[in-house]
Amino acid sequence: MKPASDASGRTWTGRERISFTNTSKAALAEMYLRLWGNAWDGCANAVKVSRLEGGTAGTPTVNCTALKVTLKKPLAPGGRR
Numbered sequence: 001m002k003p004a005s006d007a008s009g010r011t012w013t014g015r016e017r018i019s020f021t022n023t024s025k026a027a028l029a030e031m032y033l034r035l036w037g038n039a040w041d042g043c044a045n046a047v048k049v050s051r052l053e054g055g056t057a058g059t060p061t062v063n064c065t066a067l068k069v070t071l072k073k074p075l076a077p078g079g080r081r
Helices: none
Strands: 028-034 055-057 066-075
Touching: none
Parallel strands: none
Antiparallel strands: 028 066, 055 066
């Protein structure tokens, strides 16, 4: 899906796929997504994450710019998801 906005340009919809490799020496049980679009006005018109696969999203913190994701299965060192 190509990102698209409404007529005002303030409401956007789209899809993003994120993959990463665990480069640490320990299993990775959680990660954080930074929602920099929320930096402008915090939680007032916050970027929302929905239909997350592979983990469970927590409540956004740090003025709604940090979203903790607890992975369904810890990612082993060197593992890619």
